[in-house]
Amino acid sequence: MALLQLLVVVTLSQADEPVCRQQGDPEYPQLSKDGDIMLGGIFSFHTSWKEQQETYMHKPLPLQCISLNFREFQLAQAMLFAIEEINNSTDLLPGISLGFKIYDTCGSIARSVRVALSLANGNEKVSAPSVEPCTKPAQVQAIMGETSSSPCTAIATVIGPFHIPLISHFATCACLSDKLKYPSFLRTIPSDYYQSRALAHLVKHFGWTWVGAIRSNEDYGNNGMATFIETAQHLGICLEYSVSFFRTDPIEKIRNIIEVIKASTSKVIVTFLSHMDLDVLIHELSQHDLRGYQWVGTEAWIFDSQTAAMDKRHILDGAIGLSIPKAHVTGMREFILDVKPLNSTSNELFTEFWEALFNCKFKHPKSSAETQTDCTGHEDLTGVHNSFTDMSLMPIFNNVYKGVYAVAHALHNILSCNKTCNNKVQPDPLMILQHIRNIRFRTKEGDEVYFNENGDPSAKYEIVNWQPREDGTVDFVTVGLYDASLPAGRQLNLQNKSLVWTENSPQVPVSVCSEQCPPGTRKVLQKGKPICCYDCIRCAEGEISNITDSVTCVKCLPEFWSNERRDDCIKKEAVFLSYEEIMGALLTAASLFGTCMTAIVASIFFKYRNSPIVRANNSELSFLLLFSLTLCFLCSLTFIGQPSEWSCMLRHTAFGITFVLCISCVLGKTMVVLMAFRATLPGSNVMKWFGPAQQRLSVLGFTLVQVIICILWLSISPPFPFKNLKEFKDKIILECALGSAIGFWAVLGYIGLLAILCFIFAFLARKLPDNFNEAKFITFSMLIFCAVWITFIPAYVSSPGKFSVAVEIFAILASSFGLLFCIFIPKCYVILLKPEKNTKKNMMGKGTK
Missing domain, CATH: 3.40.50.2300 (Response regulator)
Structure with a gap:
């Protein structure tokens, strides 16, 4: 193998032989x-x-x-x-x-x-x-x-x-x-990639989302903490601070870290520190007696008895972290x-080692005032207790x-x-x-x-908890395992062992920036702060959240509404005009009262049907009018109760047809009165067109038009039951949709047209001189009728829910009572209380004044 050319120089010996020598000492x-x-x-x-101190001179x-x-x-x-x-x-x-x-x-x-x-x-x-x-x-x-x-x-x-x-x-x-x-x-x-991720999952397991971080300012600390932060962010964990130092840094830098810890609100400190860096930090922490923090550590110190021995103030008690699995060789x-x-070597290193191990000195100077004993080289380790005799690092020895x-x-x-x-x-x-x-x-x-493709072994860790003993020492208790080779979700496995936390507390410390948002609220981030700092805002009406720390509130379905706690959707209350409630009961009573009144009037008229006043006022139309008024009073009952398909179609059509029948009768009576006066003029032959048969046909014809309108309405687009979800946020209004609005207003319009005609004819005949003339009473009744229905339109349109139904019932009853009282009560008064006026002579205007 070729050597580095920078580390060698070629020189020539005296015999000119090329020789390679290493440069430097x-x-x-x-x-x-x-x-x-x-x-x-x-x-x-x-x-x-x-x-x-280098002088650069040598x-x-x-x-x-x-x-x-x-x-x-x-x-x-x-x-x-x-x-x-x-x-x-x-x-x-x-x-x-x-x-x-x-x-x-x-x-x-x-x-x-x-x-x-x-x-x-x-x-x-x-x-x-x-x-x-x-x-x-x-x-x-x-x-x-x-x-x-x-x-x-x-x-x-x-x-x-x-x-x-x-x-x-x-x-x-x-x-x-x-x-x-x-x-x-x-x-x-194992690589710290796995340990960093394991630490993040461990922190998340105990619910700590607001933590501080301290790392060694070297490759181990910086890279390990970077992976931890990346994983923590994915798990929703936030760092309040992240500081670094190295054991050779000035003491001021380490003291600044102490101040950062004091000023923090997080109670959990995650460390990526070598045992030597932690020893320096522990010394400073002890000076400030900074206890009450939950320490989370790595294998670098979590099972190091030497570090535990240095923690005289028990600052690290209750610490939890990952360690290499226990081993025995x-x-x-x-x-x-x-x-x-080792004593057989003359190496200076082992001289120093031996002296430190047995606290003695080789070749002890006689003039020295030190109290150390002389080393003999035959000292025995029996009875010596120091970091060399401590075998707690056997997992690391096993790695070697x-x-x-x-x-x-x-x-x-x-x-x-x-x-x-x-x-x-x-x-x-x-x-x-x-x-x-x-x-x-x-x-x-x-x-x-x-070794895998990266040169790393499989990643397995023990979860270790520092549990102090009564004698002041620390027991490293294995409370769980982490195996990165298992599927996600099964990698972290805590055993059923009691854990000890900071300051010997049995309760898991709480370290969050904001308390959990309960169901019924949602999280809103605080401006300029990490995602773990938030406010809990109550869900709006109609929205719920049924989980803790929900970020959104979910809208209830249209037929449901949120409960008071905003954590569940409950079915909206169905509202309609019912017989049980006061308003429905009063309207029902009014309807029945009107029906009874009409029946009483009809019975009076029937009893005195041969009396002049009954005969003079077209008794046939009077009885038909009383019958139609009875139907008008009773049709109001179809508006009360839960709407159904049949009741929706019946209520509007029955109302429209009965009122047309009623107005047709009134219109017939008015026209008869008016034409009767015209018939008294010389040469007039008009009454032949307003005989009983014509009166019946006119009533039937007017009513038939309304029947046709109603049939067309029901055939094309009839009224139907409808759940009104928009009128009230928390209630469902059960009402009858009109189906075709044109059909509804055509029915009302036709009734209004007949009422106006009736009012005009009655108004024209109001001052006719005959005592039997009832045109002025019809005028008052039509005036009341028109006033009621003119005010009904804006009231009906603007009334919400069941109140619109109540307005319509009130209009029906008011107009019915108006017709009943204005047309029939004066006649009943004469029949019952003034019988002397109920004579043909008086009807002809020839009685004593």
Whole structure:
């Protein structure tokens, strides 16, 4: 494989032999062991370095690493355990020994790139043949590490062109799944793409729609939070704030984040923080005693006992989040804790490690006033309790273990290993990378290991809840599972376990910008605020919402109306003029009273039918008029009650025909009176045209015209029952539609025409001198009749619903009573109370005045 030309220079030795030397100072591994096939390891044994003031007058000194990190030592031990187990195996790579070179990056991305190139190049001089100068195989066949995402992106970018597999155990950034940018990157931990989505669904499950977000200002935090926000928006979750920081930022920036949290109204904080960044934040939160917030975390810290131990103020109590599923590897714990072999090296790193682990000093100065004991190199870990002896991160150790085994299985396939391996095959990183992508095997603990097309494993998480114990420590309780391989809707599965929330509360915290809108209301967004901030507006009349947090109100069907709570459509009240209500009862009583009055008058007239006053006023037409008035009073009853097809046709036609019959009789009486006076003139022969037969024919003819009009109306477009939904919003008016308005107004018009003719004739005969002249009474009755029906038209048109029916009934009754009282009551008065006037002599005007 060709080496980077920028990293080497060609110089000539004294013998003019071309030699390739690495430019700059060489990098030496902190841990190494020779083997047939070499694996590289990159871990951050230290988390930071001393700041150096560069004067640019001399070459910068190497980094001086500080802040020893026991966790990374555990990860390195997990790698060594896997290598040793493989080397001792007779089934996997028999006859092949694996060696390793492990470097410390001190938490520096620049140093991570540098040591990665050292793993690829090596530090030895290389003689350059004349044909292909400065070439040699890669120093390692695969690299294990790094722990964080940002160093992995830098390393994968640099070694990608050489196709050297880089297998990370804890770099979760979704950006690393891009095989165009990072073709040789693989990992044994799921991508944050799945974790971010899982966190969003977890937040939604508990009803938290108003949350704050804090992230590490690096690839892990920025990319993970971006995916979370995208998914959260689709689920209707809003972020009140989203802030970022890095552990090396000035303290003022972290304090500004504390102020943002204090000023917020959300009670849930979603974090995408590395455990080192969270440790810095927890320190500041403790200074402000900022409790009462529900923390939601990622696998970076949610099951980290070291982070829990730092939370002295119990700020994170009740935290919930996603963690890598629990794992157990037989023998790994004992191997990691067996630190005695580490003492066999003279490396300064392990001197520092040993001193920090046992709190002692090698070669303790006699003049030193420190109270630390001297290190003997034979110290025992029994009784030591610190982050190195804590095995809570076994799932991550297992990821390192699986990564080493993935390389070993790929080599096993390449070398065609059975009882022995084919030593003649010279594997190169590209060949190993291709085989790793296609492997599928199970570890001795039963874990299935494989990589998808993006170099990622299957995404499975445990849901962990921080539950404080009585002794002040934290118990990481698994309360559910998330499996991204399952269908949507079944991926999140919470177990029936009691959860503990912030400040040891058993109740799920509430974190919403606005309370849920109950049924009967709809959401209206608040101007300038996220969609989670809204007001609840009551649905308008006739509209409902029967679900919580409805964004719209639905109109009820035309025959339904909203109830008082606006959460259900109820059938509208059907309204019509009924006998049960007061108005209907009064009109019925009036109708029956008029009928009885007419019957009484008819009986009086029948009893005194031979009396002069009855005989003088055309008794035949009088009885026909009384009969028609009886029908007029009774036809008003057809307007009361629920409309039906027959009642609608009957009420208007019966009204029209009976009133025409009535007016025809009055008209006949008027014409008889008028013509009788004309007949007294000399030579007049007019009465022969107004005899009883002619009177009957005239009444029949006038009535027949109305019958024909009604028949045409009923034949072409008859009245029909109609549900009036527009008059009242919350009621249905049951009424009779006219069908043909022309037919209705033709009926009324014809009645009006006859009434006007009758009024004119009666008016002309009002001053005739005969005592039997009833024209003046007919004039009054027609005056009342016309006045009633003239006022009826605007009243009928403007009256709503059943009141229009009541107006029509009132007009019928008023005009009927007007005819009855004006024409017949005066005669009944004479018949009953003034019998002396009921004589032929008096009728002829010859009585005593």
